[in-house]
Amino acid sequence: MTDITDGAGRARRRGQGELEAQVLGALRRAPGPVNAGWVQEALGDDLAYTTVITILTRLYDKGAVTRARAGRSFAWQAASDEAGLAALRMRRVLDGESDREAVLARFVTALSPDDEQLLRDLLERPEGPDGPEGD
Known part of the structure; x- marks a missing residue:
């Protein structure tokens, strides 16, 4: 450092x-x-x-x-903004775990109701969570 x-x-x-x-x-x-x-x-x-x-x-x-x-x-x-870098870190953590389902389940249950609803809304978008072009 x-x-x-x-x-x-x-x-x-x-x-x-x-x-x-x-x-x-x-x-x-x-x-x-x-x-x-x-x-x-x-x-x-x-x-x-x-x-x-x-x-x-x-x-x-x-x-x-x-x-x-x-x-x-x-x-x-x-290659990405701060949100993209944070998402990359989250994916690496998930990739490093043997029980992806358990990690995702614990993550979702720890979300605030507002964040949980935001995640649901993002996942329900017909074009996917990244927008119309998937970028």
Whole structure:
């Protein structure tokens, strides 16, 4: 983890996933595919280039970013928004469990009535929960 300062100027450690979220945010604000140096500058922190590459590679392995060869390096781009990344994490947790039915049942029974109704509405859409094009 990397040290950053809080509002009072004290050093603190980034929470797990915080740096990934910052990198994804920078990529979503990018004018298009960008290199790791651009991401490093966009974050405005004193992050090492190797740290940025490590985070980008982790995000790539998770399917949260895409990359394309650009010379001897890569051009990176966000593959999804925050909701897409959260859905990816949820799917990975589900995929890691042996009893999918039990996990899904426990998840649904733990939802608030409003969230349960929202889930029902999403599942009942004729085009599916992702919209008309399934995107």
